[in-house]
Amino acid sequence: MDHICLVVAPLDWPAVIDSGVLDVVQGPVTRSGARGDGQSIYVRDPDGNTVELRSYPQDLDQPPLDGELVRDPATRERAAADFGHVVRTVPEAVLRPGSVADVAAVVRWAAGAGKQVAAQGARHSVYGRAQVGHGVVVDMSGHNTIHHVGADRIVVDAGATWRDVLAAALRDGRTPPVLPE
Ligand SMILES: Cc1cc2nc3c(=O)[nH]c(=O)nc-3n(C[C@H](O)[C@H](O)[C@H](O)COP(=O)(O)OP(=O)(O)OC[C@H]3O[C@@H](n4cnc5c(N)ncnc54)[C@H](O)[C@@H]3O)c2cc1C
Numbered sequence: 001m002d003h004i005c006l007v008v009a010p011l012d013w014p015a016v017i018d019s020g021v022l023d024v025v026q027g028p029v030t031r032s033g034a035r036g037d038g039q040s041i042y043v044r045d046p047d048g049n050t051v052e053l054r055s056y057p058q059d060l061d062q063p064p065l066d067g068e069l070v071r072d073p074a075t076r077e078r079a080a081a082d083f084g085h086v087v088r089t090v091p092e093a094v095l096r097p098g099s100v101a102d103v104a105a106v107v108r109w110a111a112g113a114g115k116q117v118a119a120q121g122a123r124h125s126v127y128g129r130a131q132v133g134h135g136v137v138v139d140m141s142g143h144n145t146i147h148h149v150g151a152d153r154i155v156v157d158a159g160a161t162w163r164d165v166l167a168a169a170l171r172d173g174r175t176p177p178v179l180p181e
Contacts, residue, residue: 005033012092016041026041028041037056063106066101066102068095071093079131082123082125088128092135115135116132118137121158146165154176
């Protein structure tokens, strides 16, 4: 036997590693086990033994969703960047909503758990205005349907970009009366 494995509650592994409390040998990486894929790190205990700490996503306390609550480091890192690149706050998770109900469910769940929620579109703002640390970022970019271009309004989903809106309007020979530079 070269190590023992302890299943622990889901943790913010990068924050745990950054804290410097543990002597981390490897990770976090995805490893398969009896309960499916989990996030795992190897640490060295004070006696020099190697101990694996592993968490499983199904142990997370979260509401049922049509979309997904993503916790992988790369996705969370992307949500910690904005146009200014001055403030960098890594969220605990990123919601890719599958429905409007998902957004409501996560806002309710976060409120009950004392967590923060921030919506993100294209993250073109600065100073971390669309970032949260202790909570969830809602990535609206997947909800970008242009529903209707009318004579006096254009109805779009919350993640639609100006580029898409303009392209849709131009197809009808129109432009929005105001555009960002
Ligand atoms: C170089 C540059 C030029 C710019 N020029 C202009 C300009 O000409 N005119 C102009 O108006 N602005 C301009 N801006 C500002 C920029 O356009 C806005 O910050 C940007 O459009 C916001 O959209 P976003 O999707 O990037 O929002 P994000 O940066 O993702 O979020 C900005 C804020 O809106 C909130 N938010 C995001 N999505 C939602 C949602 N669906 N529901 C509720 N809240 C939400 C976020 O939580 C955050 O507080 C400029 C910015 C830059 C960097």
